[in-house]
Amino acid sequence: MQQFYDLADCGAEQVDKLLATAGRLQKHPEPRALEGKVLSLLFLSPSLRTLASFQAGMARLGGNTFVISPDMSIHGLETRPGIVMDGEAAEHIREAVPVIASYGDAIGIRAFADRRNIETDIADTEYKGLGALCSTPLINMESAINHPCQSLADWKTMDDLAIPSQSGKFVLSWAYHPRALPLAVPSATVHMAAMRGMDVTVLRPDGFELPAPIMEKAKAAAARSGGSVTETDDRQQALEGAHVIYAKSWSSTRHYGDRIGDQKLRTGLEDWCIDDPWFETADRDCRFMHCLPVRRGVVVSDRVLDGPRSVVIQEAQNRMYAQMAVLYHMLGSGE
Numbered sequence: 001m002q003q004f005y006d007l008a009d010c011g012a013e014q015v016d017k018l019l020a021t022a023g024r025l026q027k028h029p030e031p032r033a034l035e036g037k038v039l040s041l042l043f044l045s046p047s048l049r050t051l052a053s054f055q056a057g058m059a060r061l062g063g064n065t066f067v068i069s070p071d072m073s074i075h076g077l078e079t080r081p082g083i084v085m086d087g088e089a090a091e092h093i094r095e096a097v098p099v100i101a102s103y104g105d106a107i108g109i110r111a112f113a114d115r116r117n118i119e120t121d122i123a124d125t126e127y128k129g130l131g132a133l134c135s136t137p138l139i140n141m142e143s144a145i146n147h148p149c150q151s152l153a154d155w156k157t158m159d160d161l162a163i164p165s166q167s168g169k170f171v172l173s174w175a176y177h178p179r180a181l182p183l184a185v186p187s188a189t190v191h192m193a194a195m196r197g198m199d200v201t202v203l204r205p206d207g208f209e210l211p212a213p214i215m216e217k218a219k220a221a222a223a224r225s226g227g228s229v230t231e232t233d234d235r236q237q238a239l240e241g242a243h244v245i246y247a248k249s250w251s252s253t254r255h256y257g258d259r260i261g262d263q264k265l266r267t268g269l270e271d272w273c274i275d276d277p278w279f280e281t282a283d284r285d286c287r288f289m290h291c292l293p294v295r296r297g298v299v300v301s302d303r304v305l306d307g308p309r310s311v312v313i314q315e316a317q318n319r320m321y322a323q324m325a326v327l328y329h330m331l332g333s334g335e
């Protein structure tokens with residue numbers, strides 16, 4: 001495996017293989033599998049789980065990591081193309097990325113969403129531009145429109161909990177947040193659940209529809225897997241019989257890049273905070289999922305997050321096993 005950019009690129013067979021490896025490494029550690037290997041990690045936006053789980057996962061396989069981020073003691077990092085560098089920044093990302101990549105056997109990159117132009121972000125222009133500067137195997141640690149490591153971990157979490165795939169009802173619900181957040185997790189999640197063969201409902205207020213290309217891609221995945229994908233603003237209809245309520249906030253697609261327009265649209269939507277009544281007509285064993293970090297009392301109530309339905313810690317722990325599987329197939333003896 002030379003690239004881990006999108007679960008869609010892997011196909012169902014490769015995902016099965018990765019999940020099998022993740023489960024095996026969890027039960028039967030292989031502390032020398034990646035001995036002598038080095039993973040470079042470049043973070044252009046903040047992280048807790050991705051940073052810690054890649055470092056821990058690589059260490060558990062006998063390899064090493066190093067981390068670079070703009071907050072560290074590095075020369076100021078310029079990212080804009082075609083700029084005359086007569087300001088503070090002394091290092092351009094165009095040299096920094098291939099230098100960092102050259103020190104490792106593989107590189108993980110977390111890029112940021114431009115969040116001004118939706119077409120640019122859907123095309124993942126920033127991440128793809130950085131990836132083109134690397135000659136080593138490349139892992140997407142979250143880009144403008146994708147978060148495959150999170151999706152693989154979420155898939156594993158649902159398998160671990162025996163949440164039904166075929167005929168399982170997965171509700172991806174928009175949740176209130178004071179700021180306009182990127183589309184990476186909702187885009188990756190709707191596709192992952194569709195690829196798993198689930199009946200997926202995207203529940204969101206008017207103006208927060210997921211972009212058409214993301215929905216079309218998820219529908220195509222559902223057509224292959226035997227699942228389905230629909231979108232609604234009808235909360236009652238969406239939540240009935242749900243096996244999973246996966247909460248996430250995202251930017252208004254109608255006002256993408258327009259902070260004031262987005263802000264106006266989300267004002268008054270504070271009741272989109274997942275709470276116990278949301279589960280009243282759901283399946284008896286319905287689970288609450290979220291990628292974290294999550295704002296308590298804003299996105300979800302304490303009683304749901306701290307209650308038995310919540311599997312957010314399992315999801316976060318599975319980040320490590322899912323990524324160990326990716327690293328194993330990329331740098332070890334796996335294909």
Ligand code: CP
Nearest residue numbers: 047048049050291292
């Ligand atoms: N879910 C996730 O990617 O968390 P971090 O932003 O903390 O890495």
